Amino acid sequence: MSDFTLNAPYGANKKKRIVGRGSSSGRGTTAGRGNKGQQSRSGGKVYVGFEGGQMPLYRRIAKRGFSNYPFRKEYEVFNLREIEARYESGETVNRETLVMKGLLKRVTALVKVLGDGDLTKKLTVTVDKVSASARDKIAKAGGAVVEPVASAPAGAE
Secondary structure, three states: OOOOOOOOOOOOOOOOOOOOOOHHHOOOOOOOOOOOOHHHOOOOOOOOOOEOOEOOHHHHOOOOOOOOHHHOOOEEEEEHHHHHHHOOOOOEEOHHHHHHOOOOOOOOOEEEEEOOOOOOOOOEEOOOEEOHHHHHHHHHOOOEEOOOOOOOOOOOO
16 A cells, blocks of 8 residues: 555545526525525625614614724834844844844834843844833843834834
């Protein structure tokens, strides 16, 4: 017996159900759609939340309060552990170098550094946000946190 004789398990390959092909097919006449009504017609569908013409629940309930959704900013988060592994002493940590090292996908992303892990290398960190614990650990290692010149990258709003 060969290692390359592959068979699909029983029941994996099913015969396609053909509907609406006459009474002898077993799925003729109404083709499994029942009798009459919107669901039985071609193109007869209703949108999600439709309640038969009654005012739907999502429109009956009052919209209250404030949603921050349109204004939120999402940050790509990096811990000091990841930065310690990829950077040499004396290097600068910013969006461009994070992309070059393969940690960040887009240069336009907002970046935040968190303090999980230890830092032994002297690094200059120029990112959008740095947590207080990460700031302390960077300073203890002899590095510096520099505020970026531009407040937000192009297209990140």
